[in-house]
Amino acid sequence: MSGDTLLTVRGLRTHFPTPAGTIKAVDGVDLMLKRGQILGLVGESGSGKSITGFSLLGLVDPPGRIVEGTLDFKGEDLRAASPDRLRALRGDRIAMIFQDPMMTLNPVLRIGTQMVETVLAHRKVSRADARARSVEVLAKVGIPHPEERIDAYPHEFSGGMRQRVAIAIALLHEPDLIIADEPTTALDVTIQSQILAQVQKLAAEMGMGLIWISHDLGVVAALADEIAVMYAGRIVERGTVDEVLDSPRHPYTQGLIASTPMANDRGRPLRQIPGSAPPPLGRPEGCPFRPRCPRATETCLVDPPETLVAENRGWRCFHPLEGTP
Template identity: 55%
Template sequence: MALLEVRNLDVRFAVRGGDLHALQGISFSLDRGERLGLVGESGAGKSVAAFSILKLIAQPGYIAGGEILFEGRNLAAMSERELRQIRGNRIAMIFQDPMMTLNPVLTIGTQMVEALKAHRSITTQAAREIALAKLRKVYIPSPETRLDQYPHELSGGMRQRVIIAIALLLDPEIIIADEPTTALDVTIQAEIMALLLELCEGEGVALMLITHDLGIVSQVTQRMLVMYSGRIIEQGPTREIINDAQHPYTQGLINALPQMGERGRRLYQIPGSMPSLRNIPTGCPFHPRCEFATDICGQDMPDYVTSGNVNVACHEVRKLIDEERQMQEVKS
């Protein structure tokens, strides 16, 4: 049994004029110790999917359907009291901006000790010792000094290390990292991702990494989901997708990477932009931007088709697979 299994998740926002569909039919799983990437442009639904797992969607958002099974228990049906035993304890989350996560008027030590005491019956001194151990684990220099400092006294990279240390406080089985390197420069980004990878491999923690950076996904994750307009359009082993992407949108994301461009020529850009929740196209939501789109793409949402170890939602991919199968049947 998978550690985490999401089945047909449907998330909506209740607004004047009718509900807006933020997620539709999202299904995926996460095994113990596995590293999973969620990829897509801004507005694809990545963060909504992550927040939904811990029921952190703020009103007017709500989970309209589906199941979120953690060790077989449906998180979507749990009360707030039951979820308190899961959030931060067994499933931890790293948010985009550490300055929005850390309380600016409390020392690092106070925040770490309070997090521990909220979930465990433990003395302040014992909690402080655990906090020190976690700060050492994320390679923060002079951890005794850092415990008594305030967030503004630390650099951006140091604050993000503190956030990771807080996520590790209660030895969770899953860490959800939502764009954990967005506010950091490239050098610090690499250090933080290397740290997360080391911790996951050393501690056996499952990682769900939400990002728009395919370069990071290719280096860190074992499996990836590509999201577009609230749907998963391609999922499978990371290496297989990066090396031979099937969906035109995934191909566009890979072609847009700077290293894929030719010297002296403009970088590739997918035409158009992500549709708003109020104006999601009929059929395949990517069809207005797709160079391979046909009439059926604007009429029907494609079902998943399997190509190798990858599941893809694309009419053209299904057509190519069917044609190849027919050719093989003729030859045989």
């Protein structure tokens, strides 16, 4: 693994056995992330984005489990790591920002108490030093008067400020990797843009890698360096933001782009992808997008391999587009 490569995922498969059959929530995902890079993981609800993030952190609840694949984090095999080692990594070298900040924050404890305990869980420092570090990070994410606000309870913050606190907790130990699971979905567009700009700036300043999970292609386009488009548990297209958005190859990617509201399309009905995503236990034979794809043929009854034209540029389609957005 090259010196600036932070994370390499190969053939990740996470399954959930049920009485009716096995749900293949993640079905052969490959990812690579470098230091200071922001990767956008996009797709419809149920495509496997969040489970991919949870798999990287070892947070998949039973009966779900990783059945195959390699997770190489800075040269360390995360699948071989013991539970104690994973606990040591989580919150320290790898952090997660959840969609709902109240999943991170305890409503009956002051913000300062929660942040100080997070510092002490991974560092042997005094409480005064831990508090000073917490105030410093709150200021970094744009919390006004952090010396005072650190003693407030979560309910005394607005939704946007609570999300900033959740981001601050993730940044406490200056982790190498942050996984953000749709953290701005519930916020209004003004607060959302402020947080996106702040996160982008912090990633560049701290040299950390960031995986931004979202169903909003517009948000990812404004934030990420590279995009991985996910459908039915697989990456169906990946590349730089410009490559994927300006020259989409997979029909699903083109459908996502076409269904995004544009300022110059005011008054026109939005285009939509026909049909709906396949149910977890009812995925079609061959290409999972085949029933919804206008380019599908009998060839698509076979599972398409990935076509790679560069290290991080590829797609899974027998009939790729010519690049017209």
